[in-house]
Amino acid sequence: MLHVANLTASIGGTPILRGLDLDVGAGEVHAIMGPNGSGKSTFAHALAGRDGYEIDGAATLDGVDLLDMEPEARAAAGVFVGFQYPVEIPGVNNMYFLRTALNSVRRARGETEIGARDFLAVAQEAMDLVEMKKDFLHRAVNAGFSGGEKKRNEILQMAVMQPRLAVLDETDSGLDIDALRIVASGVNALRSPERSMIVITHYQRLLEYIKPDFVHVLVDGRIVNSGDHTLALHLEDHGYADFVNHELDAPERPLSGAAT
Amino acid sequence: MTTVAPTSPIEYPTRHDERWRYAPHDLLGRLSFGPPSASADKIPGPIGAQIPALDGPLIVIVNGVVDERWSNLTAIPDGLRLSTLADASADPAVPVVAHFNPDVDGAADVFMALNTTFGVDGAFVDVAEGQKLDAPIHIVDVAIPDETSNTSCTGVVIHLGADSSATIVETRLGGSEAFGGSNTRTTITLDDHSTLEHIVLQDMPSTQVHLGRVEVTQHAGSALRARSFNLGAIYGRLAYDVHLAGAGAHTDLSGLYYGAGEQTLDQQITVIHTAKDCTSRQSYRGVLDDESAGVFNGGIDVRPGADGTDAEQHNDNLLLSNRAEANTQPRLEILADDVACKHGATVGQLDANAMYYLRTRGIPAADARRLLVNAFADQAVDDIGIDAVRTWVRDRLGTPDA
Ligand SMILES: Nc1ncnc2c1ncn2[C@@H]1O[C@H](COP(=O)(O)OP(=O)(O)OP(=O)(O)O)[C@@H](O)[C@H]1O
Ligand SMILES: [Mg+2]
Numbered sequence: 001m002l003h004v005a006n007l008t009a010s011i012g013g014t015p016i017l018r019g020l021d022l023d024v025g026a027g028e029v030h031a032i033m034g035p036n037g038s039g040k041s042t043f044a045h046a047l048a049g050r051d052g053y054e055i056d057g058a059a060t061l062d063g064v065d066l067l068d069m070e071p072e073a074r075a076a077a078g079v080f081v082g083f084q085y086p087v088e089i090p091g092v093n094n095m096y097f098l099r100t101a102l103n104s105v106r107r108a109r110g111e112t113e114i115g116a117r118d119f120l121a122v123a124q125e126a127m128d129l130v131e132m133k134k135d136f137l138h139r140a141v142n143a144g145f146s147g148g149e150k151k152r153n154e155i156l157q158m159a160v161m162q163p164r165l166a167v168l169d170e171t172d173s174g175l176d177i178d179a180l181r182i183v184a185s186g187v188n189a190l191r192s193p194e195r196s197m198i199v200i201t202h203y204q205r206l207l208e209y210i211k212p213d214f215v216h217v218l219v220d221g222r223i224v225n226s227g228d229h230t231l232a233l234h235l236e237d238h239g240y241a242d243f244v245n246h247e248l249d250a251p252e253r254p255l256s257g258a259a260t
Numbered sequence: 261m262t263t264v265a266p267t268s269p270i271e272y273p274t275r276h277d278e279r280w281r282y283a284p285h286d287l288l289g290r291l292s293f294g295p296p297s298a299s300a301d302k303i304p305g306p307i308g309a310q311i312p313a314l315d316g317p318l319i320v321i322v323n324g325v326v327d328e329r330w331s332n333l334t335a336i337p338d339g340l341r342l343s344t345l346a347d348a349s350a351d352p353a354v355p356v357v358a359h360f361n362p363d364v365d366g367a368a369d370v371f372m373a374l375n376t377t378f379g380v381d382g383a384f385v386d387v388a389e390g391q392k393l394d395a396p397i398h399i400v401d402v403a404i405p406d407e408t409s410n411t412s413c414t415g416v417v418i419h420l421g422a423d424s425s426a427t428i429v430e431t432r433l434g435g436s437e438a439f440g441g442s443n444t445r446t447t448i449t450l451d452d453h454s455t456l457e458h459i460v461l462q463d464m465p466s467t468q469v470h471l472g473r474v475e476v477t478q479h480a481g482s483a484l485r486a487r488s489f490n491l492g493a494i495y496g497r498l499a500y501d502v503h504l505a506g507a508g509a510h511t512d513l514s515g516l517y518y519g520a521g522e523q524t525l526d527q528q529i530t531v532i533h534t535a536k537d538c539t540s541r542q543s544y545r546g547v548l549d550d551e552s553a554g555v556f557n558g559g560i561d562v563r564p565g566a567d568g569t570d571a572e573q574h575n576d577n578l579l580l581s582n583r584a585e586a587n588t589q590p591r592l593e594i595l596a597d598d599v600a601c602k603h604g605a606t607v608g609q610l611d612a613n614a615m616y617y618l619r620t621r622g623i624p625a626a627d628a629r630r631l632l633v634n635a636f637a638d639q640a641v642d643d644i645g646i647d648a649v650r651t652w653v654r655d656r657l658g659t660p661d662a
Contacts, residue, residue, distance in 0.1 A: 051612075071619035090635065104621070
């Protein structure tokens, strides 16, 4: 499904991603953890197609090269990135935005567009999933939303877009306990054999709700370690010091499934 | 050619004149003026498609003369006098409200003088005391440059009696692509506690010049809601001079200018407070593409004795090209006590983060851009109270109802 090989990204000559390799199979959920500034969001944006990076290496989705595509074409190809910092768009109605987004990708794929009335049902289902109040649909996109509300709005968008690959960048940050559960169960509801997910997080707690198939540690723009969900527990206890120093102390918890 | 040389003491404006700083002086010098020319058969075809379809009286003025063929003056409600300005001026029983407003200092210019000389016809609207009119009155001005003079002059005089209310839409168009333009002057008098919604839609061809003035005198407790859409013309100028002369009057002026190509769209707004406890709001938005220029020159003039004034002014500009420019100039003069006065101006570009965010949701760049421009412009479009006008503006801007 997603195949990333030796991906590098730099900004103004400063390397941020330094040869990232990752394969995500259909239906799999991968977690990426790593210290602040290690390049997690940069990776998400490199997949989404943000301007301003010098990019090298390969990233393909179902064999299709993503790196030469515009962001909207990547969305049409099935890429969805939930932003760590969702953007406020004053004056653009959330419902109109969602329908425009969905119909844009449908049009790009040669599918028929969905009318306003039918879309209401689509939106309602997505709203129920994230337990969002209806008035959010009638407000401007993220404008004045609280931090947690913005994150829920990202999941709402994912539910409407039904992407093939979802990359969720710290969607759990800033959520209260109930919201975390709601967002996690929303994510779980959207898990499917056809859909792959990359969940970027700092907290092991999210991974208790969303059991990932693999956990990767991203340090200095590279994946330095990979394992199963127990790797997250190890990180919770020990932090990243081991990986930053590029050596592993004897773990108190066994590193089952670790790739090193 | 019956061009009138600028008569003394008024001179053609120059670049040194603050209010004419960004005007294309070469083009202004090529405008020629003369007495109104008969309009019969000037309009090539129906103008219905070019104007909002309003449900109410319609008066169409072609080259400064009312054209009965296109006008609809059949369903005039009681308490409304709607006629040609020429008829009203000729009728001794009609107290035509002073065309000149001596209280508005410093605003006179040569084009106003030319309008006074040649803009003898046009529309006259008089709403009787206590009369509340439901249907909007539509005044359409069409300029068709001809050989004798390429610029038409039109006068519009509006008087609202005490406690009356009305809605008036003025649409300004050009009937050919030839160089020339129109010079319109609207004089509005609002008696005590009357309420007027006044909308100007300026959509002249991009080969022409529009010089529009609106002069308002507001008496005690009256309220004006003025909306302007400055969209067409190579140079589109809308000047408002509002004099708050009676205590507790309220004026709310807002507008959108949306330029492309080589247009210059100029708003010259002055609110003069001379009475106590009046409020004024100015809120103008500009969207400027290509090599277009926007001008907002906004004055708040609080004269001695206008205590308790509450005045605000905002101007926000969105530049869609790096060759477009916005010129914004507040003029504040406050000579009274207990005055609340706020003003602010912004000039920005499309938010690159918002563009990116929309595109990651599959929305193509061109659509994303349109969405963001609409969101910016909509602040001005959204609060148009008349559906047909809102639809007309949206169609004109290519922005569908969201
Ligand atoms: N536009 C930019 N210009 C310069 N440096 C940048 C830019 N964007 C990101 N960086 C740098 O790239 C590095 C990686 O940033 P990134 O946002 O990918 O980190 P992250 O792993 O997501 O961190 P966090 O956990 O704090 O979200 C950081 O050092 C950051 O300062
Ligand atoms: Mg990040």
